[in-house]
Amino acid sequence: xxxxxxxxxxxxxxxxxxxPSAVEEKWQSYWAKQNSFEAVEDPARKKYYLLExxxxxxxKIHMGHVxxxxxxxxxxxxxxxxxxxxxxxxxxDAFGMPAENAAIxxxxxPAKWTYENIAYMRxxxxxxxxxxxxxxxxxxxxxxxxxxxxxxxxxMYRQGLAYKxxxxxxxxxxxxxxxxxxxxxxxxxxxxxxxxxQKELEQWSFRITKYAQELLDDTYKLTGWPERVLTMQRNWIxxxxxxxxxxxxxxxxxxxxxxxxxxxxxxxxxxxxxxxxHPLALELTTAEQRxxxxxxxxxxxxxxxxxxxxDDLEKEGVFTGSxxxxxxxxxxxxxxxxxxxxxxxxxxxxxxxxTHDQRDFEFARKYDLPLQVVIQPEGETLDPxxxxxxxxxxxLMVNSGRFDGMGNSDAKETIADFLEKEGIGKKTVNFxxxxxxxxxxxxxxxxxxVINCDLxxxxxxxxxxxxxxxxxxxxxxxxxGNPLARVESFVNCTCPQCGEAARRETDxxxxxxxxxxxxxxxxxxxxxxxxxxxxxxxxxxxxxxxxGGIEHAVLHLLYARFFTKVLRDLGYCNVDEPxxxxxxxxxxxxxxxxxxxxxxxxxxxNALIERYGADTAxxxxxxxAPPEKDxxxxxxxxxxxxxxxxxxxxxxxxxxxxxxxxxxxVPGALSAEGKNLRRAVHKTIKKVTEDVEExxxxxxxxxxxxELVNAIQAFGARNAPENVAVVREAVESVVRLLAPFVPHFAxxxxxxxxxxxxxxxxxWPQYDVEATVDEEIxxxxxxxxxxxxxxxxxxxxxxxxxxxxxxxxxxxxxxxEGVSVRKVVYVPGxxxxxxxx
RNA sequence: GCGAGAGUGGCGGAAUUGGCAGACGCACCAGACUUAGGAUCUGGCACCUUAGGGUAUAGGGGUUCAAGUCCCCUCUCUCGCACCA
Numbered sequence: 001x002x003x004x005x006x007x008x009x010x011x012x013x014x015x016x017x018x019x020p021s022a023v024e025e026k027w028q029s030y031w032a033k034q035n036s037f038e039a040v041e042d043p044a045r046k047k048y049y050l051l052e053x054x055x056x057x058x059x060k061i062h063m064g065h066v067x068x069x070x071x072x073x074x075x076x077x078x079x080x081x082x083x084x085x086x087x088x089x090x091x092x093d094a095f096g097m098p099a100e101n102a103a104i105x106x107x108x109x110p111a112k113w114t115y116e117n118i119a120y121m122r123x124x125x126x127x128x129x130x131x132x133x134x135x136x137x138x139x140x141x142x143x144x145x146x147x148x149x150x151x152x153x154x155x156m157y158r159q160g161l162a163y164k165x166x167x168x169x170x171x172x173x174x175x176x177x178x179x180x181x182x183x184x185x186x187x188x189x190x191x192x193x194x195x196x197x198q199k200e201l202e203q204w205s206f207r208i209t210k211y212a213q214e215l216l217d218d219t220y221k222l223t224g225w226p227e228r229v230l231t232m233q234r235n236w237i238x239x240x241x242x243x244x245x246x247x248x249x250x251x252x253x254x255x256x257x258x259x260x261x262x263x264x265x266x267x268x269x270x271x272x273x274x275x276x277x278h279p280l281a282l283e284l285t286t287a288e289q290r291x292x293x294x295x296x297x298x299x300x301x302x303x304x305x306x307x308x309x310x311d312d313l314e315k316e317g318v319f320t321g322s323x324x325x326x327x328x329x330x331x332x333x334x335x336x337x338x339x340x341x342x343x344x345x346x347x348x349x350x351x352x353x354x355t356h357d358q359r360d361f362e363f364a365r366k367y368d369l370p371l372q373v374v375i376q377p378e379g380e381t382l383d384p385x386x387x388x389x390x391x392x393x394x395x396l397m398v399n400s401g402r403f404d405g406m407g408n409s410d411a412k413e414t415i416a417d418f419l420e421k422e423g424i425g426k427k428t429v430n431f432x433x434x435x436x437x438x439x440x441x442x443x444x445x446x447x448x449x450v451i452n453c454d455l456x457x458x459x460x461x462x463x464x465x466x467x468x469x470x471x472x473x474x475x476x477x478x479x480x481g482n483p484l485a486r487v488e489s490f491v492n493c494t495c496p497q498c499g500e501a502a503r504r505e506t507d508x509x510x511x512x513x514x515x516x517x518x519x520x521x522x523x524x525x526x527x528x529x530x531x532x533x534x535x536x537x538x539x540x541x542x543x544x545x546x547x548g549g550i551e552h553a554v555l556h557l558l559y560a561r562f563f564t565k566v567l568r569d570l571g572y573c574n575v576d577e578p579x580x581x582x583x584x585x586x587x588x589x590x591x592x593x594x595x596x597x598x599x600x601x602x603x604x605x606n607a608l609i610e611r612y613g614a615d616t617a618x619x620x621x622x623x624x625a626p627p628e629k630d631x632x633x634x635x636x637x638x639x640x641x642x643x644x645x646x647x648x649x650x651x652x653x654x655x656x657x658x659x660x661x662x663x664x665x666v667p668g669a670l671s672a673e674g675k676n677l678r679r680a681v682h683k684t685i686k687k688v689t690e691d692v693e694e695x696x697x698x699x700x701x702x703x704x705x706x707e708l709v710n711a712i713q714a715f716g717a718r719n720a721p722e723n724v725a726v727v728r729e730a731v732e733s734v735v736r737l738l739a740p741f742v743p744h745f746a747x748x749x750x751x752x753x754x755x756x757x758x759x760x761x762x763x764w765p766q767y768d769v770e771a772t773v774d775e776e777i778x779x780x781x782x783x784x785x786x787x788x789x790x791x792x793x794x795x796x797x798x799x800x801x802x803x804x805x806x807x808x809x810x811x812x813x814x815x816x817e818g819v820s821v822r823k824v825v826y827v828p829g830x831x832x833x834x835x836x837x
Numbered sequence: 838g839c840g841a842g843a844g845u846g847g848c849g850g851a852a853u854u855g856g857c858a859g860a861c862g863c864a865c866c867a868g869a870c871u872u873a874g875g876a877u878c879u880g881g882c883a884c885c886u887u888a889g890g891g892u893a894u895a896g897g898g899g900u901u902c903a904a905g906u907c908c909c910c911u912c913u914c915u916c917g918c919a920c921c922a
Binding site: 630 | 841843847852853856857861864874875877901902903914916917918
């Protein structure tokens with residue numbers, strides 16, 4: 001039954017029963033109408049930029065999104081209530097392969113599929129009551145977004161930060177396309193099961209290596225990031241310090257350059273290992289070794305990347321027939337090709353020191369190559385003939401000429417100086433990080449804005465001719481490679497330089513490019529004179545809190561840092577690091593496994609919202625675990641959260657008539673019970689504030705509110721006239737503290753409590769320190785560290801009194817009989833420990 | 838192999854600075870209300886117990902008056918990297 005309406009359409013009594021759908025629809029439309037979450041720059045207020053990683057519009061929201069965005073929304077609403085000017089935007093990472101696959105499957109168009117998904121998912125996010133500034137929404141597949149990216153690309157090209165190079169890629173001969181590493185399953189194409197080949201292709205790359213040092217150094221400034229993410233990035237960048245050393249070819253003029261971090265073992269280098277792809281490989285091969293070497297190179301090339309880097313791959317190699325010379329010992333070193341030497345690390349050549357490197361050791365044993373010990377561990381004499389593994393520890397230098405007797409660690413620097421002085425080598429820093437290959441032979445991406453001219457070579461599309469718009473009339477058959485390459489009207493063009501017929505580049509950019517700067521674009525999403533409005537970017541950046549999955553620890557989060565630095569250097573912004581604080585939330589697990597269709601353990605957010613409402617869905621996903629941990633989904637747990645909201649609703653319903661007219665509590669006029677409840681209220685405000693603000697531990701914050709609700713319910717004399725003010729304050733506090741977690745629910749009850757304005761603008765509740773002070777405290781009494789009794793005493797009890805009371809306590813007495821008290825430890829306000837023996 | 842993190846009741850999880858282990862919730866048990874209960878309310882709920890207590894935070898040792906928390910060793914799990922010269 002509906003409650004009767006008052007004169008202004010307002011119900012006279014609140015609904016007895018909590019109906020989530022009614023409440024949620026009401027407030028969602030209110031927020032939309034009021035544009036409640038619009039972010040406007042305001043120098044008078046402190047800004048707070050809160051961002052969750054934007055989703056790929058795959059079709060519908062899953063529970064991982066619900067969790068991610070609920071966490072973000074709590075922080076956004078909390079900060080807003082605290083008075084911050086909050087920017088909380090949302091958008092779509094909208095280019096990518098699945099759209100193309102769906103188009104092939106449904107004989108549709110990637111754009112149609114993508115925009116339909118966006119429309120649907122936007123609706124789902126709105127149903128969750130997330131407080132986004134929807135006016136800033138962007139989709140990376142919008143021309144208005146990607147055209148600016150093309151402009152950035154061209155500027156990077158001019159600066160030498162974007163360049164074309166030949167690199168090895170995974171190639172499916174049937175699909176005629178490049179595959180990402182993760183699309184290769186057991187060496188076969190994930191779609192057609194053909195054997196994936198390694199292919200050398202001309203690819204566009206970004207020179208991220210130029211920023212390697214800065215990207216590494218600045219990880220030490222990111223104090224708001226989880227340590228493990230920083231560690232992963234540092235490992236990925238992989239800086240190592242060592243030397244480049246030239247080994248002259250025997251009888252030849254040229255030399256082979258190696259990179260080593262172990263120049264201290266140079267005197268023990270007895271042979272040379274080159275990568276199979278090393279440019280000198282064939283040149284160095286003698287006639288009699290030719291067939292063997294060619295067979296080896298072919299074999300290595302055929303082995304795919306995954307197998308090649310597998311742990312159990314046996315070390316193999318082949319002798320080229322040529323020799324080089326160890327520049328410090330003049331020993332003749334046979335030159336081998338070895339399958340474990342990587343062309344894309346260092347120089348693709350390794351000086352082999354079998355006595356002090358395990359890989360070289362295994363290789364030398366297999367091919368019967370000489371061993372020379374140059375580091376002796378203390379108290380032991382290594383005999384090359386008897387060694388079963390390389391010695392990689394510390395020791396004293398031997399067989400190393402003038403360096404004999406030095407500690408090998410100390411010798412590193414000395415030898416490096418020596419090599420530089422002699423012109424044999426030089427100190428270098430080498431990075432594991434490689435340039436970022438961004439070419440994709442796919443349609444649904446941002447076209448790389450260049451033109452290939454037979455006469456002029458690669459020619460940038462003039463800025464005035466931008467954007468290069470992705471043509472809509474491509475055919476999606478799943479065969480014949482990149483659909484874009486078959487759109488004649490797109491491909492055929494004239495060279496902007498010479499005017500002759502030319503072909504447009506049909507590679508599109510990796511989708512990680514779009515996600516590398518979307519957070520900057522959010523600051524001025526509609527700016528139409530460039531990618532970024534510098535003033536707006538300066539007003540909002542950096543992102544104060546970024547939230548997303550750990551799976552992007554290296555890829556996205558490294559690319560975004562790189563891109564921000566590039567944009568800074570191009571003059572678009574003044575930001576060094578885009579994300580001040582990073583929260584990596586855990587996965588949503590059910591029945592011990594990640595939710596997946598094949599496991600049949602998927603929870604559908606729509607069904608959940610329909611049955612319980614968004615507030616319950618949010619509450620449970622926040623309550624069940626702290627954000628950085630995996631969340632174990634439990635249907636019964638959801639019931640529990642729903643029950644809690646119903647309990648709060650009923651509590652308000654029950655007390656409303658009595659407290660309607662109540663004012664603020666007058667501390668001096670309270671009963672003892674009233675005082676206790678008020679203390680609980682203010683302690684709860686304190687705890688919730690701290691848990692949310694300092695730790696993002698929403699689970700304990702919610703638990704604290706639950707405790708307070710239990711306390712209000714247990715509060716016996718709540719309708720007594722002297723207590724109604726306390727009850728009102730208590731109930732209102734519950735509602736206000738719940739606002740960031742269950743915003744519709746809280747707004748509704750706030751209105752029912754008779755407030756005219758919206759709750760979110762009423763400010764975050766402040767606790768009264770005075771009210772939190774205990775009147776009496778419990779002091780624990782231990783005997784030899786074991787709990788024996790408890791004392792209830794005044795908070796200001798003196799040490800002597802506490803000791804005396806403890807020793808006199810009847811429950812403690814039996815434990816003091818027949819023994820002597822050796823010591824009494826007193827921790828003020830906490831415990832007395834009587835040590836006996 | 839290297840690096841990081843974790844291991845607490847039947848379950849998810851609390852314990853923020855070394856000071857009452859198990860908050861809060863779920864499940865379960867008993868009771869009340871009820872035609873009924875998958876609603877609601879009340880109470881119970883780590884384990885053992887001779888009812889005094891005793892034992893418990895993966896296992897073992899240590900520091901301390903006091904250890905889930907600090908130190909050492911071992912085991913298990915998760916994640917990341919993995920021939921990086």
